[in-house]
């Protein structure tokens with residue numbers, strides 16, 4: 001089997017690494033990939049961007065690819081799976097219809113209400129004056145969201161009405177998020193503990209992956225600006241058997257059934273971002289139509305089953321027969337970022353220490369890196385995700401940070417407290 005992975009982040013390095021390890025896979029191509037996928041055994045980069053669908057289809061044909069796995073959300077929302085299918089190429093991911101779960105927040109909120117799936121109460125606006133009137137009638141905090149894809153930046157948490165009114169101007173009047181902000185969703189602020197619940201779905205069949213938790217804030221103690229994710233671990237001890245059952249019954253099954261009933265059967269990774277309140281009630285914060293980054297890295301470190309086989313079973317409608325085996329150990333990934341992230345940051349800094357890491361329990365997944373004259377240099381905000389397995393949270397955390405301290409470039413940064421919630425339990 002020959003596999004193509006689309007994307008260039010840490011998630012895609014982990015997907016390519018795991019797919020290359022699958023029994024029936026002879027070669028994995030990554031478009032465009034990074035320095036990590038360039039040097040991974042059995043993996044080869046193709047210099048094609050993730051949004052160049054025509055070139056990707058040609059490459060998939062040229063290289064006789066039998067399975068394509070799409071990493072990021074933008075190509076999925078833009079219908080890459082529909083294009084591959086029309087070209088007769090098997091592609092693992094949702095088509096444009098169900099990918100609206102991530103592509104449009106107002107679509108998702110209306111869908112959740114139609115199917116009585118718990119979420120914060122909300123209203124959508126295109127007219128700034130109606131949005132302002134609504135804010136005046138509501139308690140704060142409020143959460144204001146640009147409807148469309150905004151690279152993780154389209155959500156503003158307003159602690160007072162002044163901030164909420166300013167966010168209306170930013171999104172609807174000044175159109176800071178362009179077309180993604182033509183529509184504004186305003187919803188109630190939910191308190192609790194946030195978890196990531198990621199599944200593989202194929203129509204109404206669904207297999208949950210191991211649970212995980214991300215760290216979105218840049219600074220220790222969950223302070224500072226929001227990021228794509230500064231580190232993650234699996235499993236999430238907060239999700240006990242009872243909560244797991246409730247999430248499947250109250251959120252995941254109604255979602256895949258509802259999509260199928262509405263003529264949009266889902267295929268691919270389905271990621272529910274959930275807020276769990278103090279009574280243990282799950283509510284949907286967001287849906288993503290893809291695997292999480294950095295959740296993919298610790299989750300796949302623990303996966304003992306064949307990932308290509310799992311994707312193939314989903315494509316064949318045989319997910320019900322697939323059992324996923326997990327390493328019982330804990331996996332924890334620390335994201336190393338460039339100086340300034342999530343704001344402006346430099347590129348092209350030489351990274352040292354990567355070649356000295358020799359342990360079966362540690363894997364350094366690359367994200368924003370590239371090769372330049374035989375050296376690995378930084379090429380993005382999130383640069384690496386150092387991921388470690390350990391018998392306990394503590395052991396995994398020590399192993400990951402032990403390795404982080406041996407990797408260097410000017411201005412490298414990371415959060416020192418990845419895993420704090422699990423450690424506190």
Ligand code: AMP
Pocket residue numbers: 120143145152155187188189190191194216273285286
């Ligand atoms: P989203 O892209 O919708 O997941 O929003 C990004 C982040 O904002 C989430 O991961 C949460 O941390 C936070 N967030 C979103 N919606 C809410 C809400 N209704 N209440 C509290 N926090 C929220």
Ligand code: GLY
Pocket residue numbers: 214228229288291292293294295
């Ligand atoms: N780690 C959050 C995300 O992938 O959206």
